[in-house]
Amino acid sequence: MNGLRTVYQHAGVVFSGRFETTVNELTDQLPALRPEIMAEAADEILRIGDFDCDKLLVEEEKGAALGGVVALKAGLPLAMARRYNYDIPSFKVPLESEYIEGHLYVNGIQPGDRVIVIDDTISTGGTLIALLRAVRELGAVIHDVVALVEKVDNHGVERVLKETGITVKTLLKIQIVDGRVVVL
Numbered sequence: 001m002n003g004l005r006t007v008y009q010h011a012g013v014v015f016s017g018r019f020e021t022t023v024n025e026l027t028d029q030l031p032a033l034r035p036e037i038m039a040e041a042a043d044e045i046l047r048i049g050d051f052d053c054d055k056l057l058v059e060e061e062k063g064a065a066l067g068g069v070v071a072l073k074a075g076l077p078l079a080m081a082r083r084y085n086y087d088i089p090s091f092k093v094p095l096e097s098e099y100i101e102g103h104l105y106v107n108g109i110q111p112g113d114r115v116i117v118i119d120d121t122i123s124t125g126g127t128l129i130a131l132l133r134a135v136r137e138l139g140a141v142i143h144d145v146v147a148l149v150e151k152v153d154n155h156g157v158e159r160v161l162k163e164t165g166i167t168v169k170t171l172l173k174i175q176i177v178d179g180r181v182v183v184l
Helices: 002-009 035-048 060-074 126-137 156-164
Strands: 012-015 020-023 055-059 078-082 091-096 101-107 114-122 141-151 169-177 180-183
Touching (some): 002 169, 002 180, 055 126, 101 126, 126 141
Parallel strands (some): 055 078, 141 169
Antiparallel strands (some): 012 020
């Protein structure tokens, strides 16, 4: 995980409206995302996740690239949640995250599916809570949940556990201290 650690050690920090957030190669393509970093991220998720399931679900905005690689390597269909809707059947679920309030529109999950949910970063837990709510309300089963990076000071892992009863597995823990990213 040396490449991922380096990416976060060199990440920039911006204020997102409510929190300080990282700007980096993996989530923002600043600089452009190198294939070896994407491969390392996907391999680490595959290492700790339980992929004996039917589908993988990610949030599209920052999770699509990572989700696509993980789904391909795991041999699983990829379902997406988007922040916008157009004239297709989608399941609408409320969302309150570090960045926005609104809705997610989930496609590709069917009743009875066993789903692993993947997130690039867990901060406040809002995105994962919305995704987990959607999976359950659609009649599917949450098989496992993995977040690549955990912003520990925002307590998202604890919030997800408290509100859903689900434990989120994380790989890399970070803090933002004095405007800089500290990898724990």
